[in-house]
Amino acid sequence: MIEFSNVTKSFGERTILRNLSFTIKPGKITFILGKSGEGKSVTIKHILGLLRPSEGDIFVAGRHVNELQGEPLSQHRQRIGMLFQHAALFDSMTVEDNILFPLRESPDVAASEYQSHKEKVLKQIGLEGIGHKMPSELSTGEKKRVGLARAIVSKPEIILYDEPTTGMDPLVCEMIDELIVQVNNEEKDMTSVVISHDMKAALTTADDIIMLYKGQVVLQGSPEEFKHTDDPVVRQFFAGRVDGPMKLI
Numbered sequence: 344m345i346e347f348s349n350v351t352k353s354f355g356e357r358t359i360l361r362n363l364s365f366t367i368k369p370g371k372i373t374f375i376l377g378k379s380g381e382g383k384s385v386t387i388k389h390i391l392g393l394l395r396p397s398e399g400d401i402f403v404a405g406r407h408v409n410e411l412q413g414e415p416l417s418q419h420r421q422r423i424g425m426l427f428q429h430a431a432l433f434d435s436m437t438v439e440d441n442i443l444f445p446l447r448e449s450p451d452v453a454a455s456e457y458q459s460h461k462e463k464v465l466k467q468i469g470l471e472g473i474g475h476k477m478p479s480e481l482s483t484g485e486k487k488r489v490g491l492a493r494a495i496v497s498k499p500e501i502i503l504y505d506e507p508t509t510g511m512d513p514l515v516c517e518m519i520d521e522l523i524v525q526v527n528n529e530e531k532d533m534t535s536v537v538i539s540h541d542m543k544a545a546l547t548t549a550d551d552i553i554m555l556y557k558g559q560v561v562l563q564g565s566p567e568e569f570k571h572t573d574d575p576v577v578r579q580f581f582a583g584r585v586d587g588p589m590k591l592i
């Protein structure tokens with residue numbers, strides 16, 4: 344579904360992604376792990392075509408993202424749902440208008456479809472009856488849910504979550520992880536990509552895990568493979584010493 348082939352990305356003198364190659368399977372939940380500054384957000388910006396590689400190729404659902412411009416590039420972005428780290432709702436719009444926003448932007452959805460779409464999505468994320476509220480009236484967990492509803496309302500082929508649980512309390516984290524699994528199960532054709540530095544969440548939620556280190560993949564595999572690997576970088580990440588000895592390697 345998503346393929347990075349020998350992707351290098353440099354900003355000036357600094358190289359962030361080095362000859363990075365990986366494949367993400369369709370319909371599954373893939374976690375991309377790595378410590379802060381490792382290039383996780385840079386990687387998803389390449390998937391969206393917000394950044395272009397210095398070298399290498401990126402393919403998403405058969406499209407060669409490097410080459411997209413203008414209208415084909417905006418259509419590409421419309422096929423991808425994104426849940427930002429901070430829920431980023433429009434404060435002056437009701438929950439309902441927030442959720443419907445991507446549909447109003449999309450030329451292929453008729454106004455008559457809005458209502459049924461919206462009700463289905465509110466039900467799916469367990470927020471029936473709050474459509475009329477303003478974001479300021481919602482709890483942090485509810486805001487995240489609304490952000491998720493907005494990301495899935497136009498039935499994207501891929502949904503990207505950038506650090507969906509960072510800074511949340513443990514109960515909200517658990518709820519969001521469960522919601523990611525629920526949405527992925529209900530929308531069989533949707534591919535979920537979760538950027539995270541939470542190894543524990545990856546082990547319980549992911550079908551497949553890609554761990555980035557120094558701009559490359561240290562290991563890609565199932566949670567079971569991650570639990571049993573001897574790779575020193577992965578073991579250090581497990582031990583939570585991500586900002587300690589890893590810097591010296």
Ligand SMILES: Nc1ncnc2c1ncn2[C@@H]1O[C@H](COP(=O)(O)OP(=O)(O)OP(=O)(O)O)[C@@H](O)[C@H]1O
Nearest residue numbers: 354359377378379380381382383384385386506540
């Ligand atoms: N547009 C840009 N111009 C220059 N440098 C950039 C740009 N975007 C990102 N970087 C640099 O690339 C590196 C990787 O950034 P990135 O945001 O991908 O990290 P991350 O893995 O998402 O970290 P975090 O977990 O903290 O979100 C950082 O050192 C950052 O300063």
Ligand SMILES: [Mg+2]
Nearest residue numbers: 383384385505
């Ligand atoms: Mg980031």
